[in-house]
Amino acid sequence: MASVRLVHRPASSGDRERRLLAGDVDVARSTLEQGRGLMFRRSVPDGYALVFPFDETDTQWLHMLFVPFAIDALWLVDGEVTERKRLAPFVGLGRAEADTVVELPAGAADGVAVGDEVRLVE
Numbered sequence: 001m002a003s004v005r006l007v008h009r010p011a012s013s014g015d016r017e018r019r020l021l022a023g024d025v026d027v028a029r030s031t032l033e034q035g036r037g038l039m040f041r042r043s044v045p046d047g048y049a050l051v052f053p054f055d056e057t058d059t060q061w062l063h064m065l066f067v068p069f070a071i072d073a074l075w076l077v078d079g080e081v082t083e084r085k086r087l088a089p090f091v092g093l094g095r096a097e098a099d100t101v102v103e104l105p106a107g108a109a110d111g112v113a114v115g116d117e118v119r120l121v122e
Helices: 031-036
Strands: 005-009 019-022 024-027 048-063 071-077 080-087 093-105 117-121
Touching (some): 048 071, 080 093
Antiparallel strands (some): 005 117
16 A cells, blocks of 8 residues: 655745655545544644545535644645634634645644645655
8 A cells, every 4th residue: 555645835836845744644535534533532643644535625614523632724625725724622613615624733734825735645
């Protein structure tokens, strides 16, 4: 099985600059995996991402119920960041148009801006 990584490319950099956001990536494909998300975990390690791919672009909601740590969330459409938000433990809530949502440890998405590219690569 190939290792999947999450890579960031700023919109202003062209093809020159890429940065690894996460080398430890889980992809939540099933409804159960997507519904559970990061709930009931005590923490996530640096370099980790949980990716939620959806069949089509729609308003995608995230909540932090039963998540005791802050995260950075990215909403993507065709690999382009449409929204970035830090969600607080337990009470954080976010929504945006997306076909993919990415959850990262708080601080991991510092430097990622709306319009940047974020992609899974093997």
